Amino acid sequence: MILYFSGTGNSRYVACCIADYTEDDAPVSLGDRIRAEDCSPIVSPRPVVIVTPTYAWRIPRIVEQHLRKTRFEGDRRVYFVMTCGEDVGNAAKPLEKLCRDMGLTFMGLGSVVMPENYIAMFDVPNKHRADEIVRHAQPTISTLSHAIAQEQPFPKSAGGALGGIKSGIVNRCFYPLFVSARGFRYTEKCNGCGLCEKVCPLDNVYLAGNRPRWSIRCTHCMACINLCPQGAIEYKKASVGKPRYHLAPPAGGEK
Numbered sequence: 055m056i057l058y059f060s061g062t063g064n065s066r067y068v069a070c071c072i073a074d075y076t077e078d079d080a081p082v083s084l085g086d087r088i089r090a091e092d093c094s095p096i097v098s099p100r101p102v103v104i105v106t107p108t109y110a111w112r113i114p115r116i117v118e119q120h121l122r123k124t125r126f127e128g129d130r131r132v133y134f135v136m137t138c139g140e141d142v143g144n145a146a147k148p149l150e151k152l153c154r155d156m157g158l159t160f161m162g163l164g165s166v167v168m169p170e171n172y173i174a175m176f177d178v179p180n181k182h183r184a185d186e187i188v189r190h191a192q193p194t195i196s197t198l199s200h201a202i203a204q205e206q207p208f209p210k211s212a213g214g215a216l217g218g219i220k221s222g223i224v225n226r227c228f229y230p231l232f233v234s235a236r237g238f239r240y241t242e243k244c245n246g247c248g249l250c251e252k253v254c255p256l257d258n259v260y261l262a263g264n265r266p267r268w269s270i271r272c273t274h275c276m277a278c279i280n281l282c283p284q285g286a287i288e289y290k291k292a293s294v295g296k297p298r299y300h301l302a303p304p305a306g307g308e309k
């Protein structure tokens with residue numbers, strides 16, 4: 055079984071590519087499970103594959119919290135695949151611990167560099183550059199898919215001392231310092247279509263008077279701002295004038 059969490063589509067795209075290669079069923083959205091507070095057991099006859107974005111050099115905290123509440127039945131081997139704009143630090147170490155705590159077998163962490171989506175903090179690529187990055191990611195996705203199909207562990211990735219700092223102390227400081235919905239606002243371009251409400255994996259956006267409001271359960275996935283068809287959402291001043299980024303599933307990808 056392939057599970058994914060995705061704000062702007064990169065991790066869903068990679069999950070679909072892996073499912074296609076390994077002839078697995080359509081990937082299951084962890085966002086949908088988290089939204090529905092669905093912690094029903096994950097039952098898989100083959101190793102489970104979990105695909106997520108990188109948030110401050112670890113898997114998103116909300117995903118880890120959800121996994122810790124979920125029972126895994128059947129095959130207890132788990133692969134992690136993290137999409138990232140640049141690097142995943144030493145995310146493997148906390149994932150090994152997660153698996154140990156849950157009695158799962160850690161089959162390794164694979165990382166795939168995909169287009170950056172953190173528009174609240176960095177630049178995101180334009181369409182042309184994003185297409186290039188996605189094309190460049192294909193061999194890595196194939197190599198990881200091949201290992202999964204063969205049920206071989208991923209090669210060990212060395213995070214190094216700096217990786218340890220990023221995935222450790224920096225990650226812990228990141229959430230209280232930066233992750234808040236307070237910076238989001240809509241502009242006069244908003245036509246009240248409500249897509250922002252639909253795409254929020256945490257049910258944190260709602261419409262009031264036909265305009266978006268943000269509640270307090272935000273994980274900075276950047277779905278609302280990047281997927282708004284009108285480009286009518288901004289994050290403080292950081293996003294003004296920047297292109298928006300999101301990625302559709304591969305052709306025939308969602309099965």
Ligand SMILES: Cc1cc2nc3c(=O)[nH]c(=O)nc-3n(C[C@H](O)[C@H](O)[C@H](O)COP(=O)(O)O)c2cc1C
Nearest residue numbers: 061062063064065107108110111138139140141171
């Ligand atoms: C809150 C946040 C934190 C991020 N932190 C990192 C990071 O530590 N390292 C990195 O390389 N990319 C980082 N990124 C970039 C994303 O991990 C990357 O663009 C990912 O592919 C997005 O996946 P998605 O489209 O499935 O949401 C971050 C993005 C967000 C929104």
